[in-house]
Amino acid sequence: MSFGQRIKELRENKKLLQRHLAASLEIDTPMFSKIERGERKAKREQVLKLAKLLETDVDELLTAWLADKIYDLVKDETTAVNAIKVAETTLKYSKIEKQL
Template sequence: MNFGEKIKELREGQGLLQRHLAANLEIDTPMFSKIERGERKAKRDQVLQLATLLHTDKSTLLSLWLADQVIDLLKSEPQANEAIEIVKKELAKA
């Protein structure tokens, strides 16, 4: 599940409208719709706001948001899996 799918699932599960969340984020509804569809990226502070608005764990939403960014960066790279393994090893050291 990606970030957009997760916020859509949470929003619909709570009976909230896109325009309600968009207003709280101070963006227009079409922009919010694009974020849900994965056509636009949310900003980090918007992810944190959404976690609060949707009464969900900030860590989970941030992880999905970061994963989407990594996927976008690496999806067309033949060595993507190898690079991810190197990153995993380096992060384990940190």
């Protein structure tokens, strides 16, 4: 599920209007609507604020947000899946190295 789909689902479950969340994020309603539709990207600070406003796990929203960013970066690359696997291995290795 994309970041936009997830925040829309959470917003609707809480019976909140786009304009209320937009105001809390200090953006206009059309901008918030575009974020929900995946036409605009939220900023990291907005993701953190949305997690609080929607009373949901911040890691869940950050994961969906970051996954969207990664997808947008590699979606047209023929070697995208291989590149992601290499990046995953690199991340795991760097975390092990930091623990030592």
